[in-house]
Amino acid sequence: MSRRILCPDCNEKRKAKYPSGLHPEDRAAGFQVRVVLIEVKKPEQHGIDVYEGNSLSAMALTKHEELPAIMCDDCNQAIPDGTRAYAISMWRGGEMGAWEQEFGKVV
Ligand SMILES: [Zn+2]
Numbered sequence: 855m856s857r858r859i860l861c862p863d864c865n866e867k868r869k870a871k872y873p874s875g876l877h878p879e880d881r882a883a884g885f886q887v888r889v890v891l892i893e894v895k896k897p898e899q900h901g902i903d904v905y906e907g908n909s910l911s912a913m914a915l916t917k918h919e920e921l922p923a924i925m926c927d928d929c930n931q932a933i934p935d936g937t938r939a940y941a942i943s944m945w946r947g948g949e950m951g952a953w954e955q956e957f958g959k960v961v
Contacts, residue, residue: 855945857953864928865889865940880944888943888950892958894933896924924957 860868869875875887901920907913923932924939933939938961941954954960 855943855950858927858942859892859894859924859933859957860928860940860942861926861931861933862938862940864926865942867928868942876944884946885944886946886950890941890943890954891961892939892941892954893961894924894937894939894958895935896921897956900924 874881875889876885899920901918903915904917904919905913906916923934925931926933926939939958941957943950943953
């Protein structure tokens, strides 16, 4: 499964590239997609954790960096609070749980 937040420009590019919302191979493999318009609100804690280690069991947090805003997952531009963006879910199997409200108000 994947969860991404895209700025309006990147969402337009995504729609132009994949009019059905999914890459044909992903659709053939049984993936589903959900696109939800949100008015962005950065969670109080929103950052990047970096883990290092030689195996999953040996992973240790080595760095944490708070982000100043929600960033577009395609172009990496900040999406300021109060502006609109697209929360895009892709999954296989049963309906993926809602997560969009963690990153803003569902419009
Ligand atoms: Zn973007």
